[in-house]
Amino acid sequence: MDEQGWRGYVGGYHDAHPGITERFFGLADSSPYRWLAEPLLGVRGTVLDVACGSAPMRVVLPEAGWAGVDLSAGELAEAARRGRGPVVRAGAEALPVRSGSVTAVCAAMCLPVVTPLPAVLGEVRRVLRPGGVLAALVPSRSGLSPAGALGWARVLYALRSSGQPWPNPQALDGLAAVLRAHGFRVGGDDRRVFRLGIESADAAALLVDALYLPGTAAHRTAAAKRSLARWARPGRRLELPLRRVTAEPVTGNTPPEQP
Numbered sequence: 507m508d509e510q511g512w513r514g515y516v517g518g519y520h521d522a523h524p525g526i527t528e529r530f531f532g533l534a535d536s537s538p539y540r541w542l543a544e545p546l547l548g549v550r551g552t553v554l555d556v557a558c559g560s561a562p563m564r565v566v567l568p569e570a571g572w573a574g575v576d577l578s579a580g581e582l583a584e585a586a587r588r589g590r591g592p593v594v595r596a597g598a599e600a601l602p603v604r605s606g607s608v609t610a611v612c613a614a615m616c617l618p619v620v621t622p623l624p625a626v627l628g629e630v631r632r633v634l635r636p637g638g639v640l641a642a643l644v645p646s647r648s649g650l651s652p653a654g655a656l657g658w659a660r661v662l663y664a665l666r667s668s669g670q671p672w673p674n675p676q677a678l679d680g681l682a683a684v685l686r687a688h689g690f691r692v693g694g695d696d697r698r699v700f701r702l703g704i705e706s707a708d709a710a711a712l713l714v715d716a717l718y719l720p721g722t723a724a725h726r727t728a729a730a731k732r733s734l735a736r737w738a739r740p741g742r743r744l745e746l747p748l749r750r751v752t753a754e755p756v757t758g759n760t761p762p763e764q765p
């Protein structure tokens with residue numbers, strides 16, 4: 507799928523499934539959003555939430571000045587319905603924000619999907635003030651136990667899918683290297699394995715709905731939901747490894763970091 511095709515797909519998907527990532531993370535044993543917020547607690551000034559979706563980061567940063575940007579009108583309507591704002595509809599590759607005006611940028615589960623990624627990272631650098639920080643959360647492809655790998659094999663088999671078609675797979679476990687290559691100094695790169703409770707047919711359906719599956723026919727996702735509903739049971743856990751990376755733009759006087 508080319509860049510325009512992907513943009514159309516992801517926009518349409520989020521308009522049709524507003525708040526889907528937040529509801530999916532609601533299955534986790536602990537909040538990934540709280541984990542992402544940790545390095546930003548105590549930040550003075552504005553936190554810009556890039557590709558904010560339904561704005562769950564607003565909730566875990568109650569003390570911060572906060573503003574969210576997203577491409578999907580459906581997601582932003584969901585944020586507004588939940589009383590979270592201010593939010594603005596815009597692409598992350600052209601942020602409607604003054605240069606050097608924000609103290610921090612958070613990017614929850616978006617860098618593997620926003621296009622074009624170099625333009626987005628250029629915008630993050632531009633809007634951050636000197637000493638400002640980027641905190642990003644992305645899926646990780648490593649860290650699964652054998653049982654966790656078996657669980658995901660079960661899910662992908664139900665879907666007859668080989669995995670997520672991220673347009674920027676280099677921004678998963680390789681995110682720190684990508685950031686260094688785009689003029690950031692990496693301060694932290696941590697992985698944590700969360701556990702999703704797949705205990706009911708509803709949870710199984712939410713899991714399927716939360717995956718990007720362009721090209722998967724509706725009858726196949728319906729069959730996968732039925733199959734995973736049978737797999738769901740009290741105590742069923744599905745591992746979800748996530749990576750949190752913090753970085754700050756390298757300024758004129760600081761030599762760029764070597765990968």
Ligand SMILES: C[S@@+](CC[C@H](N)C(=O)[O-])C[C@H]1O[C@@H](n2cnc3c(N)ncnc32)[C@H](O)[C@@H]1O
Pocket residue numbers: 516517520527528556557558559560561562575576577578581596597598599613614615616619620621
């Ligand atoms: C996986 S969701 C994450 C949403 C939210 N950050 C969260 O963690 O709940 C990815 C988000 O990226 C948004 N998005 C995709 N491409 C974008 C772009 N180029 N500019 C702004 N938002 C974009 C989608 O609309 C969607 O809300």
